[in-house]
Amino acid sequence: MGKMSGSQAVVKCLEEEGIKTIFGYPGGAVIDLFDALMDSDINNVLVRHEQGAVHAADGFARVTGEVGVALLTSGPGATNGVTGIATAYMDSIPMVILTGQVPRALIGNDAFQEVDIVGISRPCTKHNYLVSDLDQLIPTLREAFYIAKSGRPGPVLVDLPKDLMASQLTYPEKKDIKISSYQPTYKPHPVQIERACKKIMQAKKPVLYVGGGVILSDSSNELRELAIKLNIPVTMTLMGLGAFPGTHDLSMGMLGMHGTYTANMAVAECDLLIAVGARFDDRVTGKLEDFAAKSQKIHIDIDPTSISKNVKVDVPIVSDCKKALTAINEWFDTKSDINLSDEADRHMPWLETIHDWTVKHPLSYKDDDIIIKPQYVIETLHKHTEGKAIITTEVGQNQMWAAQFYKLDYHRHFVTSGGLGTMGFGLPAAIGAQMAFPDKTVIDIAGDGSIQMNIQELATAKQYNCPVKVAILNNGYLGMVRQWQKLFYNKRYASTTMDVAPDFVDLAKAYGALGLRATTKDEVEPVIKEALATDNIVIMDFKIEKEEGVYPMVPAGKANTEMLLV
């Protein structure tokens, strides 16, 4: 085989991995790579800020399930990407981040644009590499892709010294990857499955508590089968939204700090909690001692460290969610002495209790005839997109209202920074999602604060004809922080008022996008209709009720049953 340059080999390897789109920003250390990309069919998206590149690749990965790829230059390019990497790490998103590095001979010399990005990113990557040997270049890249997407997925960073990119090498044959020290457990232990199923048989008040793992493993169908077959109500974490249809009768919506009354009560009262691909995060559990305190617990997760980390469980199942759910479903299907409809009927009294909770305290808000309520905006977006849009969010109240009121029926349709809570995530993630699905409606539900954190990516959207829609729930405040100040800090509103903000309609225009504004309730629907009918990027500026809060709310450190209601 003929020789090629290191950068050509990297590009060839990306092609071999099936990568069609990457997001990047050039610089001295990666000129060779961008040069080689010119001769490839890979769609190379030039963002406006490296954080945007990583979030866009992340959004792309979340909606497709494929590995997202970002390419950044050394030094400031790499450090600008760190927030994006940490965001992906917290939510277990499969990504490969390629960073340029100064030539090997200069490493450690404080060379121009040198930074120890492997050191910096070590705690926020699943794994990372500095390639120090030409022979290891392609094997390392292949390993990076393998690690990123296998087991519990996560971002993997590969730091590429510039001199290697210009060196000549023979492209190595593809080999099966085997890492002796890394062998994720995919298959559930049959004994544990049996134990779990018997617990499910005994339960009178079971609850399925479902997280992002179900989405990452594409096991929505298996989950739906189990829930419906046995009539088990389902609650989802922020990351799990869409794993089970939000409009289904068995859906109790989200649980936790801003979860529904029903979900939090059901978890508090259940006698069996079946956690699937969820990790008992503090925003979900509230006060740990009181979380699902009356229940036995089954926990399915591919990552052993997630199990019994915060809450002791009775039946741990280390497994891919899809494989475990399939095994549980099969167990029930093949046991001839089990009458499934009897099993399902057994839960009817429990479902009635749950129904009563929902009647007593449904997810609701006080609507107004004139002032725009953010929840109304979300509901109207849901109505006009028939619940089929891909929703990305920023962080804050906007994110919680989106989670509560855009009733998601499809998995991989809700793209949000759950673990890290990164403001500025939504717009670049929307661009990534739109790149993956050019024909789908992609809406970033934004706050006026968050949107300003990566607003520059509007230019990227324009350059690549990504007609994303941005719905700004404009309250003029860093609303979520202000809500805490209002409730827990004696209304001392330190640094949460955005006294100066751009005119978002004019700003849209400046970027070649369409800007629309609604200031009263009756303007909401026309704005949404026009936005959805437009091929261009649209920014919708909804001037919402400034004092609106997100409810229910469990104050930090309180039990989930101590919710503040509307």
Place this chain on the structure above:
Amino acid sequence: MKHTISVLLQNKPGVLSRVTGLFSGRGFNIKSLCVAETLDKGISCLTVVSHGDETIVEQITKQLHKLIDVIKVTDISEHEFVEREMILIRMKAESHTRAEVLRVIDIFRGKVVDVSAKSYAVEITGSASKITAAIDILRPIGIKEIIRTGTIAMARATKTK
């Protein structure tokens, strides 16, 4: 509770900082840490002594195992094991104390590894508690300097019945 954990890991650049970063980042405690190559030059063995309750130690072992470069993690203190530390002590050894220093290190089965007109450098190995006991007894005689390794440990061979 004190736990002695033995970790086999790939002998690659940066691996040690993955381990120490894990401990500092997650607030796990390190009492001592020792690392060196094994017979296989591609693999290192690291012995870390930590303490924490059962949940914490379970997390420590699981989190260590989760590192891609970690091959095997054993909490050897769960079973019978031998542990050793080594200490080098420079003792003040003037005419009136020389004999006493030699007597004490003999009790601890130490040996003199360097001699000068006014000092002895002494080497003692043993369990952490033995080393601490030796220091306590030598201190009043006059310690000038000490260098102490962390613990290394090995599980005892299983006895066939």
